Amino acid sequence: MPSRVLIEGGWVFAGEGDGPFQVVEDGVVAVEGERIAYVGPRDGLDPAWEPTRRIDARDKAVLPGLVNAHTHHAMSLLRGYADDVPLMPWLERHIWPAEAHLTGDDVYWGTLLAIAESLLAGVTTFADMYFFMDRVAQAVVETGVRAHLSRGLIGVAPGADQALAEGKALVAAFQGAGDGRIRCALAPHAPYTCPPPFLARVLEAAAALGCPIHTHLAETRAEVEQIRAQYGKSPIRHFADLGVFQHPTLAAHCVHVDADDIAILAEHGVAVAHNPISNCKLASGIAPVPDLLAAGVTVGLASDGAASTNHLDLFEEMRLAASLQKVSRYDATVLPAWQVLRMATVGGARALGFDRLGCLAPGYLADIVVLDLRAPHLRPRHDLTSLVVYSAKASDVDTVLVHGKVLVDGGELLTVDLERVEHEVEERARRLARLARGGAADGTP
Ligand SMILES: [Zn+2]
Structure with a gap:
């Protein structure tokens, strides 16, 4: 059985196409496998649809990736x-x-x-x-x-x-x-x-x-x-x-x-x-x-x-x-x-030529961002689209799904060993700078 993720209780940026978003308050997004199965008010979801994982999106905005x-x-x-x-x-x-x-x-x-x-x-x-x-x-x-x-x-x-x-x-x-x-x-x-x-x-x-x-x-x-x-x-x-x-x-x-x-x-x-x-x-x-x-x-x-x-x-x-x-x-x-x-x-x-990607709508690929709105720079909440575009920061990102899989969970990266990456990058960046300035790879200037 494919995984079933239910993102529930957030301000959901719903709607296909190029126009303004339909922001659904206390909305849900149901994800089945790699695709979105349902987007909208909670009472519109089939009560028989049982998730394998629930993500609490209260006080959060749910956007396309x-x-x-x-x-x-x-x-x-x-x-x-x-x-x-x-x-x-x-x-x-x-x-x-x-x-x-x-x-x-x-x-x-x-x-x-x-x-x-x-x-x-x-x-x-x-x-x-x-x-x-x-x-x-x-x-x-x-x-x-x-x-x-x-x-x-x-x-x-x-x-x-x-x-x-x-x-x-x-x-x-x-x-x-x-x-x-x-x-x-x-x-x-x-x-x-x-x-x-x-x-x-x-x-x-x-x-x-x-x-x-x-x-x-x-x-x-x-x-x-x-x-x-x-x-x-x-x-x-x-x-x-x-x-x-x-x-x-x-x-x-x-x-x-x-x-x-x-x-x-x-x-x-x-x-x-x-x-x-x-x-x-x-x-x-x-x-x-x-x-x-x-x-x-x-x-x-x-x-x-x-x-x-x-x-x-x-x-x-x-x-x-x-x-x-x-x-x-x-x-x-x-x-x-x-x-x-x-x-x-x-x-x-x-x-980029990806089909059925970039909107929160049934049938679309489940690339989803959950943004935590519990911060002083995100109050009050007159217009959620304005808030996200003009006030939110990258550091407000809480949870991220790609292709239906959770890759960032409560701010934690699940598929990247960040400590190892940072160590490798520091060493390699230093070596590159040295070589570009005419030094040798072993550190001889
Ligand atoms: Zn370029």
């Missing part, structure tokens, strides 16, 4: 390593030299750290683009989270062929793995790192494997200027003309897009991962999220890697996403709280 639509999880090893530096020198002088020394084990432990941080912050799914992705997949399988995984492909580096081979092997080995929790994509890194002949090879592989594309697009003004100078068109038009969008595509950033670009994204069903803090901290700009949504583009919320954003906390991202649009447009009505929370849940789920 948050989806981080674009990250580089293992970059948590480089958190705080090089801050307050512009994008290109940041990459060329700091990040790439450190990454050149990364091992598969480093990526595994760095990913576990990011998964631990994310789970404790209510993030149940993430879209990762990095390398040693088989080790990332291993971490996903072991910890029980949900993920969209791709090997980042740079078409100008000497290792481009090797990277593409690894990218294809990842898709072949892990598509649908972890009981369907893993989806795989191919990830041409960006228009400025993937020349058209290389891109053509990636697309051919995507067609053969039947897999989607994950990329970075229109992140900075410099990128738009460079692609215009090289090809006479915007990065988005350039990728459309090369046939990238004939494949389901997840595009991170899309900060510098005009009306034509937005029309192209909408027409081809390209989904956007919005990274507000990364875009601020690297001084990239503000993505026109309300215009994307108005055009019918699917938008998910994301943190980007912790080397640029310094955290993987989608509560912070939600608040900044809403605030940035309001202040930049001098209009407090744009991107209301419910829309931001939809972006962080079902928007991300759709952007």
Whole structure:
């Protein structure tokens, strides 16, 4: 018999689709196996339905699991390593030299750290683009989270062929793995790192494997200027003309897009991962999220890697996403709280191509967050959606289910040995910093 979990007595954020949530007071969520069987008032649940486990959600909010639509999880090893530096020198002088020394084990432990941080912050799914992705997949399988995984492909580096081979092997080995929790994509890194002949090879592989594309697009003004100078068109038009969008595509950033670009994204069903803090901290700009949504583009919320954003906390991202649009447009009505929370849940789920994920409704995958509201910053409770988006913190997360299984129980991680992870990460981060600065692995400076 499948497990039956009953979450009872909380404010339940019910309802499918893109609109405001129906917040049910003293509601219940019944989970059977990996899916939600019932959501609503307690008296609507079949009295014969007997749970194998009960979760007390009184004084708590029950939300769909948050989806981080674009990250580089293992970059948590480089958190705080090089801050307050512009994008290109940041990459060329700091990040790439450190990454050149990364091992598969480093990526595994760095990913576990990011998964631990994310789970404790209510993030149940993430879209990762990095390398040693088989080790990332291993971490996903072991910890029980949900993920969209791709090997980042740079078409100008000497290792481009090797990277593409690894990218294809990842898709072949892990598509649908972890009981369907893993989806795989191919990830041409960006228009400025993937020349058209290389891109053509990636697309051919995507067609053969039947897999989607994950990329970075229109992140900075410099990128738009460079692609215009090289090809006479915007990065988005350039990728459309090369046939990238004939494949389901997840595009991170899309900060510098005009009306034509937005029309192209909408027409081809390209989904956007919005990274507000990364875009601020690297001084990239503000993505026109309300215009994307108005055009019918699917938008998910994301943190980007912790080397640029310094955290993987989608509560912070939600608040900044809403605030940035309001202040930049001098209009407090744009991107209301419910829309931001939809972006962080079902928007991300759709952007990553997961079916029946991101809402609390019967038949949906049971990725659920229970948020403890017993704190001074969460009183009074006029509007629960406002409270969650504008006042709640990642540290208010109490219990987390993914695929129907409890992975965080009363604030305790059940599938990650956090003490071991912290120890491994500290040692590995120190070694990387030493090597990147020209020292030897054994500590000789
Ligand atoms: Zn990125």
